[in-house]
Structures are given as structure tokens and as C-alpha cells.
Amino acid sequence: MDIAINGARIYWTLPIFGGIPITSSMVNAWVIMAIITGLSIWLTRGLKVENIGKRQVVAELLVTTCQNFVEGNMGKRYAHFAPFIGALFSLSAMCSLSSLVGAFPATSDLSTELSWAVLVFVMITYTKIKTNGIGGYLKGFTTPIPVFTPFNIISELATPISMAFRHFGNIVSGSVISTLLYAALAVLSNTVFGLLPGFLGDLLSQIPLFQLGIPAILSIYFDLFGSFMQAFIFCMLTMLYIANAAESDDNE
DSSP states (O other): OOOEETTEEEEEEESGGGTEEEEHHHHHHHHHHHHHHHHHHHHTTTOOSSSOOHHHHHHHHHHHHHHHHHHHHHOGGGGGGHHHHHHHHHHHHHHHHGGGGTOOOGGGSHHHHHHHHHHHHHHHHHHHHHHHHHHHHHHGGGOSOGGGHHHHHHHHHHHHHHHHHHHHHHHHHHHHHHHHHHHHHHHHHHHHHTTSOHHHHHHHTTSOGGGSSHHHHHHIIIIIIHHHHHHHHHHHHHHHHHHHHTHHHHTO
16 A cells, blocks of 8 residues: 555555544554563573573663663662663664664554553553542642643653653654755765766766665764664663652652
């Protein structure tokens, strides 16, 4: 099909529930999740206490790094969030990196980041209610004075929206800049080599030689550094929001 939603091509639609579209971003996200699951099973298979192998060393290194990362930002009290943060980071990074193999990255579809942000928002709200109770949670909207209630509600609802659009915007902006660079280099190549006389100029002007090498350098930033950085920022915000939601409980 040629129909697309948020840039993701629709493969097919489910007849139930009014025809739910199955897009390329959804398919690729599930493929990434299957790969992560397979790697987790492979790395943790046959664990030993002594005489451990290289595979177990890698698994322990990943778990220890994630555990220290969460405890360093949230405290040991919230160490149980480590599996969730690790899964969120790996899913975000690998979805973005899937563009390196020509796949449509799920993070280039706003619905992907929105689903993650809504999940985080539910966890934040649950933590606030668990910490302060329903009454304390609702009372928090009236602080410091009741007149701020509408603004506090808007601020609360803006949390998942800002998280989703920040991640989505940075990923898509990298794709847009890369596309514009490819187009500019093609025009530059055509212009420069078109100045050559005769058959040689006509031939070389049709070959975008300037596209060789230069985009690869930019790709290191947007596809590698950018993918890990945006996953890191999203996870950091998740930890900070959840930790701040239980701040009043920690001060007691």
C-alpha cells in the first residue's frame, strides 16, 4: 500500500475494532522486541557461580551497569525499576539504530514515543497516589494556592506530551537534516562536475560523487550518538519524574 501514517507505511489492517492499521513502525518495533528478548535469553542461559564464560560476563556487566545507573539517579530504594529502565533504553536505542539496516525506525513514528510516555505517566501517577493517597494527590493540584489548580493540571498533562515530542523531534530532525544533506550534495556534485567540458562532464554530473563519505560522518552522530543520547535522556526523565513523585514520602 501507498498509504502512510506518520511516515510509516501501512502493511495491512485488522478487521476487528474498526480496522486497526498495522504499520511498518509497529512491525519493526515488535521485531526489535523479539531480538532483545532473544538476546536476553541467550545471554542468561546456563548461568554459573564459578568458571563463568564470556557470555555471562557480558550479561553481568549489562545488568550491573543498569543497576548502578538506576540506583545512582533514584536511590537503592527504587532499584526495582532497573529492569524497566534497561528495557526502555535498549528498545529506544535499537529502534532508532534500525535505520542503519534500511528499516523504518519505530522512533520516527510519534505514536511509539506517545505510548512510552503514557506508560511512564501512569507509573508517575501511581507513585504519587501510592505515596500521598488519593486525597493527597488531588490536593497537590491546589498548591501553592488553589488558584494555580488549572495550571497544575495542564502541567501534569504536559509531562507525557513533552517527553514524547522531545524524543520524536530529535530523532526526526536528524533524518530530515540527513535527507537535506544528501539532496544538497547531489546538487553540488551535479553543478561542480557539470562545469567539466564534453562527455566527461556530462557523465560525472549524473553521479552524486559528493555523497560518498560525507554523509557517513554525519551518520555517526545522528544514527549512533543521537540514538543512544535520546534513549539516555528519555530514561533520565523517566527516573527523575518517578523519583520526584515519591519525594514527599522520602522526606518523611
